[in-house]
Amino acid sequence: MLRFYLFISLLCLSRSDAEETCPSFTRLSFHSAVVGTGLNVRLMLYTRKNLTCAQTINSSAFGNLNVTKKTTFIVHGFRPTGSPPVWMDDLVKGLLSVEDMNVVVVDWNRGATTLIYTHASSKTRKVAMVLKEFIDQMLAEGASLDDIYMIGVSLGAHISGFVGEMYDGWLGRITGLDPAGPLFNGKPHQDRLDPSDAQFVDVIHSDTDGYYADNWKDHLRGKDPPMTKAFFDTAEESPFCMYHYFVDIITWNKNVRRGDITIKLRDKAGNTTESKINHEPTTFQKYHQVSLLARFNQDLDKVAAISLMFSTGSLIGPRYKLRILRMKLRSLAHPERPQLCRYDLVLMENVETVFQPILCPELQL
């Protein structure tokens, strides 16, 4: 019994030891917010090797940080109560679940915690300087600015902007989440987050003054000119926009065909763009319509030629034909544009078939 008790005690001891070695985000009391806090910036690293147990890192101790991978900094904002941000853990886990990268939580709770907003905002430049020093060291170790991504919330958005400004906008990306308005709205670009601070800057407002997030369309429609452009997803390279079209295809092969369709569009000026269809192979059944979602890097207003290629993906065996009764191209972003059709086509496997589309009849029976 004594031995069992000792075992339990050792177990508890080792567990509490392990917990102590995992640093956690600075937790302060409301009292700290009342009296105010001096600035202290801590960098806490999470990777897939240490998903749940952070490592405190600095310019001379990188821990698991791998400079050949992407590094995402998460920078919080004003903390009027001293408590850690409740969303931080979910964001860290979410990022690491989609990509094997370095996630650095920038804990400046000492500094951000105060009841007086101007005291917190006055420290943002200093936080940016600390981050610049750290990133400089990362670059010296072989990291690339292209791989640096900063997600900044509230004041953290402007901190990210200041860091980006110090690198003349060559950081890979900055995402501003509800960037702080007071003391920043209407200021020159060097005093706030702006589109020139990184190669790609995106901002999400969920609490724009006076507008609810779910009313964004009405708000933007009222602007002159109207600003309602939504992109379902974006490309990896500049200019990042993706344009979506539906390609409706009805086939009449006797047997079921499975395969991919590659689509190219060309306009009268000779500009071409190729689809990025990256879903599972499509099943074509006789007289059944399938609607493929095609993504293009360019939005060609007046399509002069369409090219289709069918592929089953198999390198050996017979080449198949896909007999198309009707194909229809329609823009998702511009449903008012005329839909383009073509009838009676036979696609030979792995052979590009180029044709001029015609306007679809207004009424399709």
Ligand SMILES: [Ca+2]
């Ligand atoms: Ca700026």
